[in-house]
Amino acid sequence: MARTAEARQKLREICRVAARVFYEKGYDGASMQDIAEAVGLTKAGLYHHVSSKDMLLFEIMNYGMDILDEYVLAKVKDIPDPREKLRRTIVGHIDLVVRARDMEITVILHENRSLKGALRKKINARKRAYIEYLEDLIARVQQLSGKPPKLAPHVAAFAVLGMINWLYQWYHMEGSVKEEEISSAYVDFFFRGLLGNG
Amino acid sequence: MARTAEARQKLREICRVAARVFYEKGYDGASMQDIAEAVGLTKAGLYHHVSSKDMLLFEIMNYGMDILDEYVLAKVKDIPDPREKLRRTIVGHIDLVVRARDMEITVILHENRSLKGALRKKINARKRAYIEYLEDLIARVQQLSGKPPKLAPHVAAFAVLGMINWLYQWYHMEGSVKEEEISSAYVDFFFRGLLGNG
Secondary structure: OOOOHHHHHHHHHHHHHHHHHHHHHOOOOOOHHHHHHHHOOOHHHHHHHOOOHHHHHHHHHHHHHHHHHHHHHHHHOOOOOHHHHHHHHHHHHHHHHHOHHHHHHHHHHOOHHHOOHHHHHHHHHHHHHHHHHHHHHHHHHHHHHOOOOOOOHHHHHHHHHHHHHOHHHHOOOOOOOOHHHHHHHHHHHHHHHHHOOO | OOOOHHHHHHHHHHHHHHHHHHHHHOOOOOOHHHHHHHHOOOHHHHHHHOOOHHHHHHHHHHHHHHHHHHHHHHHHOOOOOHHHHHHHHHHHHHHHHHOHHHHHHHHHHOOHHHOOHHHHHHHHHHHHHHHHHHHHHHHHHHHHOOOOOOOOHHHHHHHHHHHHHOHHHHOOOOOOOOHHHHHHHHHHHHHHHHHOOO
16 A cells, blocks of 8 residues: 555554553453544544554554564665674664563564454564574574584574563563663573574 | 362363463453353353452463473472473473463463453462572573573573463474474573583
8 A cells, every 4th residue: 555654654653552552451452442542533533544453453563564674674684794684683673672662562563363364464474574584594694603503493583583572571671681781691692502602 | 269179170171261262362352251151151150160250360370370380390399400400391391382282371371461460460479480490490500510600590581481482473283393303402502502512
């Protein structure tokens, strides 16, 4: 769908607010009326931007994947060294998960049981593309090490995704552990686990 | 609450069925009527076993922690070597997450935003006790290695919990990766990441 930059900005604002409402009330517990009120629109005004609650959930998840592309993947795409590229991808992804502003988006992205049919397939295809990107990068890092791979890139990719995405369950910006500490501890831990040096 | 063994068995059966219903319909989307029907009880019959929907969610989560205690922690508690004890804890926990029978229980255990007040505190205290157990075990493994610790036991505990709990997002029993492969890949990966050898 072709959208003006302005309409796209408004939709993103709606997505951020709606993500917070879904996070607090649950997808089934939140009505379009709740969301319209939270955004400061009439219900008709909200439907002008998004055609249904299903579509809104889809737009939130799509926005979550857009953020990953824009704030993480676009910034590392020209890095030639696979190790550095992987390191920067992990650090960027961690930043996305722990940043308060987008936290709800990230959480909702991973509770996609509410999304059905074609919309679900579209989101899953974007997630799969990211996992394949990670697998490929991991395989290249393993190859560069000159040692036989210690585990399948597929398994390593899911291990690191688990470590990162689980952060929202326990990591608090205000807590005693700084984001930089987590990032560097996680990166070092992952590379040691992957390559066995250190 | 003192319960007969029979009442406890019945409650567990209800928990397993209810977990599946919550998993499919969402906590807000599922009614006590839906759950009664799925268990094959009248609504009054269901209320005989559990006083409210909140309490049912609490019982499911409590059951999830009971399973962890019974099937994982009780079996490793007399192992004197911290490395072997940690290894067996990780393997046992993975088994719990990927076993189809209890999968929904495990998932619901980690979506505890729907649980409020004192019930939420009780579940969180049980989760915290498990995390402290892992941290303590990890610290002892680090100490035994004779090398300076490479990361805080706290961070390592959450990394391994993330790796394990995320499995439900992607691991399928029917898939090409066998549970034993995942278990041993994860254990080796974690120990390399923790201690840096390998």
